[in-house]
Amino acid sequence: MTQYIPVTMCHDCGLLQQISHMPEDGAVQCCRCDATLRKRQRVEPAKSIEHTLALVITALVLLIISNVYPIIQVETEGHEIAATLFGCVKYLFSNEMEFLAGLIFLTTIGAPLIQLTGLLYILLPVNFNRMPPYYAPQIYHLVRIITSWSMLEVLMLGILVSVVKLSAMATVVPSIALWTLALLMIFIAAILSDLDTEMLWEKISPRIRAVELEKLKRGTQLTNCHNCHFLCTVSPAHESCCPRCNVTIHFRKPDSLNRCTALLIAASVLYIPANLLPVMVVTSFGKTEGDTIINGVMYLATSGDLPLAIILFIASIFVPTIKLIILSLLLITVHFKSEWRPRERTYLYRLTEFIGRWSMVDIFVDTLMAALIQIQGLMVIEVGVGAVAFGAVVVLTMLAAMAFDPRLIWDNMEKINE
Numbered sequence: 456m457t458q459y460i461p462v463t464m465c466h467d468c469g470l471l472q473q474i475s476h477m478p479e480d481g482a483v484q485c486c487r488c489d490a491t492l493r494k495r496q497r498v499e500p501a502k503s504i505e506h507t508l509a510l511v512i513t514a515l516v517l518l519i520i521s522n523v524y525p526i527i528q529v530e531t532e533g534h535e536i537a538a539t540l541f542g543c544v545k546y547l548f549s550n551e552m553e554f555l556a557g558l559i560f561l562t563t564i565g566a567p568l569i570q571l572t573g574l575l576y577i578l579l580p581v582n583f584n585r586m587p588p589y590y591a592p593q594i595y596h597l598v599r600i601i602t603s604w605s606m607l608e609v610l611m612l613g614i615l616v617s618v619v620k621l622s623a624m625a626t627v628v629p630s631i632a633l634w635t636l637a638l639l640m641i642f643i644a645a646i647l648s649d650l651d652t653e654m655l656w657e658k659i660s661p662r663i664r665a666v667e668l669e670k671l672k673r674g675t676q677l678t679n680c681h682n683c684h685f686l687c688t689v690s691p692a693h694e695s696c697c698p699r700c701n702v703t704i705h706f707r708k709p710d711s712l713n714r715c716t717a718l719l720i721a722a723s724v725l726y727i728p729a730n731l732l733p734v735m736v737v738t739s740f741g742k743t744e745g746d747t748i749i750n751g752v753m754y755l756a757t758s759g760d761l762p763l764a765i766i767l768f769i770a771s772i773f774v775p776t777i778k779l780i781i782l783s784l785l786l787i788t789v790h791f792k793s794e795w796r797p798r799e800r801t802y803l804y805r806l807t808e809f810i811g812r813w814s815m816v817d818i819f820v821d822t823l824m825a826a827l828i829q830i831q832g833l834m835v836i837e838v839g840v841g842a843v844a845f846g847a848v849v850v851l852t853m854l855a856a857m858a859f860d861p862r863l864i865w866d867n868m869e870k871i872n873e
């Protein structure tokens with residue numbers, strides 16, 4: 456049976472609170488900032504590991520099929536071109552766009568592969584009541600980090616947008632990997648929602664006891680581990696390690712404001728070439744034209760694809776801009792120790808974490824179009840340098856959001872209330 460730790464600390468506002476009972480359905484939320492503290496599992500705790508293991512094995516098979524077969528095939532003027540995921544990475548690499556090739560590889564192949572093989576390595580022995588495998592906590596830590604970079608749902612949206620755009624210039628035939636990728640996306644979402652992480656930590660680090668609050672000395676600093684959410688004591692004098700997963704823990708993310716500001720400045724600088732330089736270069740009958748992000752959206756809007764234009768506008772223009780604005784607002788208000796609406800500012804922080812990855816849609820669309828439309832003498836599409844700058848903006852804003860510690864918003868409030 457899963458034992459829910461009765462005392463927990465909110466990861467978004469740092470408030471220590473007791474979970475008196477788990478509701479029959481739904482989740483327990485923080486009473487101060489509404490962050491989800493515990494979720495009731497859909498699957499019975501006794502069957503959670505076995506159920507997740509079955510999902511992981513199926514997802515691995517789907518991942519292999521998705522990488523062996525093409526995603527879509529384009530037929531035009533007697534030419535047939537098929538694009539595989541790895542083919543897109545190879546195309547970018549051979550066109551000297553190593554950064555974009557690496558980014559596409561990480562978000563669509565590398566991250567899901569590490570996530571699934573890591574879970575298989577841990578769950579297989581645990582399911583058969585064997586000892587947890589060597590380095591299980593470290594590997595589970597890696598799985599949790601890499602999960603933020605797995606973007607199959609964004610890739611699926613990118614493929615759908617590409618299919619609509621391509622169907623205006625050629626016959627588009629969906630291939631087997633398109634369907635297996637859609638299934639893989641659903642399986643990975645099910646794994647993330649059904650895996651009882653608290654129980655898995657108990658299985659791979661079984662001898663760890665929860666902190667006994669009543670035995671703590673006055674003034675002891677507590678924090679929850681950023682990796683496994685275990686409540687630990689921290690010493691300001693020296694580095695502490697989480698007793699459950701062994702990662703270095705800090706009372707607050709170290710240098711959060713400085714790191715977030717530096718990443719945000721770098722993202723804002725690259726935001727300019729990302730919007731001014733072409734993300735896609737089309738050569739048709741000897742004439743070469745570059746398309747910036749806004750050109751692409753305007754073209755779709757005027758050619759009758761309004762829903763598609765709206766999707767691309769939100770993902771490529773609205774989301775990166777709003778992320779830069781929100782993160783700047785959070786940094787400025789924390790720097791000036793503002794008391795202004797801490798709960799709403801925490802909501803804004805969670806929004807930036809959630810929406811950031813969706814800007815990758817444009818990169819996926821440009822890469823797929825370029826990998827598929829390579830008909831020499833008729834039409835050739837290439838990925839423009841603007842896409843490299845845009846990819847860097849997406850990565851930098853995601854890293855900036857990860858570097859920001861939302862508990863700093865509430866630390867100011869606590870000092871005021873003291």
Ligand SMILES: [Zn+2]
Nearest residue numbers: 465468485488
């Ligand atoms: Zn909270």
Ligand SMILES: [Zn+2]
Nearest residue numbers: 680683697700
């Ligand atoms: Zn930990």
